[in-house]
Amino acid sequence: MAIIIKSPDEIAAMRQAGRVVTAVLSTLAREIKAGMTTAELDDIAVRELAKYKAGASFKGYRGFPASLCVSLNEEVVHGIPGERVINDGDIVSLDFGAFVDGFHGDAALTVGVGSIRPEAKRLLEVAKGALEVGIAEAKSGAHLSDISAAIQRYAESAGFSVVREYTGHGIGRNMHESPQIPNFGPPGEGPVLQEGMALAIEPMVNIGGWETRVKGDRWTVVTADGSLSAHFEKTIAITRGGAEVLTPWDES
Ligand code: MG
Numbered sequence: 001m002a003i004i005i006k007s008p009d010e011i012a013a014m015r016q017a018g019r020v021v022t023a024v025l026s027t028l029a030r031e032i033k034a035g036m037t038t039a040e041l042d043d044i045a046v047r048e049l050a051k052y053k054a055g056a057s058f059k060g061y062r063g064f065p066a067s068l069c070v071s072l073n074e075e076v077v078h079g080i081p082g083e084r085v086i087n088d089g090d091i092v093s094l095d096f097g098a099f100v101d102g103f104h105g106d107a108a109l110t111v112g113v114g115s116i117r118p119e120a121k122r123l124l125e126v127a128k129g130a131l132e133v134g135i136a137e138a139k140s141g142a143h144l145s146d147i148s149a150a151i152q153r154y155a156e157s158a159g160f161s162v163v164r165e166y167t168g169h170g171i172g173r174n175m176h177e178s179p180q181i182p183n184f185g186p187p188g189e190g191p192v193l194q195e196g197m198a199l200a201i202e203p204m205v206n207i208g209g210w211e212t213r214v215k216g217d218r219w220t221v222v223t224a225d226g227s228l229s230a231h232f233e234k235t236i237a238i239t240r241g242g243a244e245v246l247t248p249w250d251e252s
Pocket of ligand 1: 106107168169200202233
C-alpha cells in the first residue's frame with residue numbers, strides 16, 4: 001500500500017488531533033496514583049476528551065472496549081482498563097488516540113507510580129531515548145528503516161531488547177496507514193521519507209527478551225519472560241525542517 005502524502009491543510013488538522021492527545025495524556029500522567037484502578041484512568045481520558053470536539057480512536061477499534069490502553073509492568077501494549085489496582089512501584093503505559101475533523105493522533109508514554117526500582121527507572125529513560133533517536137532520523141530523504149535501526153541500536157546498546165511483533169505506523173484519516181515502522185532492522189531500507197508523511201513512531205522496549213505473547217483476554221500483550229516493558233510513542237509529520245512532533249506530551 002502506498003504511503004499517503006498529506007497537504008499542509010491536512011497536517012494542520014492532524015495538529016489539532018495531536019493537541020487533544022497531548023492534553024489527555026498530560027492529564028493522565030499528572031493524575032495517576034497508587035490505589036486507582038485502570039478503569040479510573042479510562043474514565044479520566046473520556047472526561048478530558050469531552051472538552052474537545054474529538055473522538056476516541058481506539059474505542060470500538062476491532063472491538064476494543066475502551067478509549068485508553070493501560071498496560072502495567074510486564075504488559076507491553078493493548079491492556080484493557082478494568083478493576084486492576086495500580087500499586088506503588090508499578091510502571092504504567094498509557095496509549096491514547098483521538099480524531100478531529102477526520103484525522104487521527106496517536107501517542108503513548110510510560111510513567112512510574114510512586115517509587116520505582118532503579119532498573120525500571122532506567123528502562124523508562126532508555127525507551128524514551130529510543131523514541132527520540134528514532135524521531136531524529138525521520139527527515140526528508142532518509143530511508144524509513146533509518147528510524148528502525150536507530151531505535152534498535154539505542155535500546156540494545158543499553159542492554160535491553162525491542163519488541164518485534166508490533167510496530168509503528170503511518171497515520172492520517174486512518175489510525176493505521178502504510179508504512180509499518182519496525183523498531184529493529186538495518187538502516188537504509190524501505191521507502192524514502194518525504195514531506196507530508198505522517199508517522200506514529202512507537203518503540204516498545206523490554207528489560208529481558210523481545211518475545212511477547214497475548215493474554216487470554218485476546219488483547220493484552222505481555223513479555224514472554226515476564227520482564228518489565230515500556231512504550232513511548234509520538235505522532236510526527238515530516239516537514240521541510242525535519243520531524244514536527246504533533247503530540248508533544250513531554251513539553252506541555
Ligand atoms: Mg500507535
